[in-house]
Amino acid sequence: MVVLHVRSAAPAASPSPPPPDGDEGTEFLYECPAASSVADVAAALGALADLQARLLSLCRRLRARCADARDAGELERALDEAEAYASKEQVQHNRFLSPRALREHIKNIEKKCATALQEPPEALSLQESLSDSKHERIQLWWAGKELAMDQKLCDYIGVNDKTKIVVRLMKASDKR
Template identity: 70%
Template sequence: MVVLHVKWTTSSPSPSPSPEAEFLHECAATAAVADVAAALAGTAGLQARVLSLCRRLRERCADAPAAYGELERALSEAEAYASKVQVRHNKFLSPRALREHIKNIEKAAANTLEVSLGALCLQHSKSDEKHDTIQLWWAGKELAMDKKLSDYIGTNDKTKIVVRLSLPNDA
C-alpha cells in the first residue's frame, strides 16, 4: 500500500489565513487518481468538520468550562484524533472514526447544553459533498483524474509521498 501524506489548507471566507491541515491515507498504487482524490476530499472534509465543531463549541462553552465535563472530553478526544500531530505518529485518519467523533460531539453537546442540534447549527451541510473541482498535486504537477496513481509513482507499493490537496473554495 502507498502512503499519502496529504497536506491541505481549509478554505474560509475570513480574511485571516486558515491553518494547514494534514493527515495520512493509505491506498493501492494501482488506484485511479479520481478515486483517491474523492477519498482524500471526503476525509479532509470530515477532518475540517470535526475541528470546526470543536472550535465553535469551545467558543460557546468558554463561560463555564467546569460545567461541561462530558462535552469537554468528547471535544478533546475528537481534536486529538483529527489533529495533524497524528502524522508524526504515523496514524491514519479513518472517515468512519471521524464520523463517530462527530456523532459523539453532537450527542454530548445536545445533552450538556440541553438544546436541539438544529439550534446549535451543528448539522451536516451538503457543501461537504462537492468534489467535482478537486485537484491533487505531487512533485509540482497536477495529477490527471483519468490516470492511475502508478502512472506517476510507479508500481512499488512501499512508497510514501507528500501530496497537496486543493479543494473548491465553497467546500
C-alpha cells in the first residue's frame, strides 16, 4: 500500500474562524494501492478532508457553548477525543484517519451536545450537508505537478507499494 501524506488548504470562505495557531490547512495520512486511479483517490481524499474539517470546525464552535453548559464534562471529553483524533499530530505518530471513525466522533459529539446543552442537534445547526459535487473540482499535486484524473497513481510513482509521498489537495479554483 502506498502511504499518502495529504496536505490540504482550508477553504477560502470558511464560516468558522481559523484555529488559534494560525495554520488553516489540514493534514492526514491515507493508504491506498499504487494501482488506484487518481480520480478515485482524489474523491476519497476530498471526502476525508471534508469530514476532518467538519469535525474540527464543530469542536471549535462547541467549545464556547460548553462554558455555559451545566453538565459539560462528557461533552468536553468527547470534544477533546475528537480533536485529538483529527489533529495533524496523528501524522507524526503514523496514524491513518478513518472516515467511519470521524463520523462516529461527529455522532458522539451530537449526542453529548444534545444532553449537555439540552437542545436538539438541529437547533445547534450541527448538521452540515456534504455535497459530492464539490469533489469533482479537486486537484492532487505531487512533486510540483498536477496529477491527471484519468491516470493511475502508479503512472506517477511507480508500482512499488511501499512508497510514501506527500500530496497537496486543492480545489480546482485555488492557485498554487
